[in-house]
Amino acid sequence: MGDKRHEPRPFLGLHFDCCGVYARIYRTAKGDAHAGHCPRCLRPIRVRIGSGGSGQRFFRAR
Numbered sequence: 072m073g074d075k076r077h078e079p080r081p082f083l084g085l086h087f088d089c090c091g092v093y094a095r096i097y098r099t100a101k102g103d104a105h106a107g108h109c110p111r112c113l114r115p116i117r118v119r120i121g122s123g124g125s126g127q128r129f130f131r132a133r
């Protein structure tokens with residue numbers, strides 16, 4: 072379908088409750104989730120795309 076390789080890589084703003092810090096996590100290569108880790112304790116986090124369909128852009132990691 073569309074060749075959109077020039078678009079910026081989608082990311083998600085995320086607040087890590089474990090360390091009280093804010094960071095961005097980026098969409099996976101597969102495109103079905105955003106994945107990353109806490110910048111302080113390196114705890115991995117994964118947020119599925121489309122769950123709930125709320126269009127929410129910000130999440131809290133607990």
Ligand SMILES: [Zn+2]
Nearest residue numbers: 089090109112
């Ligand atoms: Zn942390």
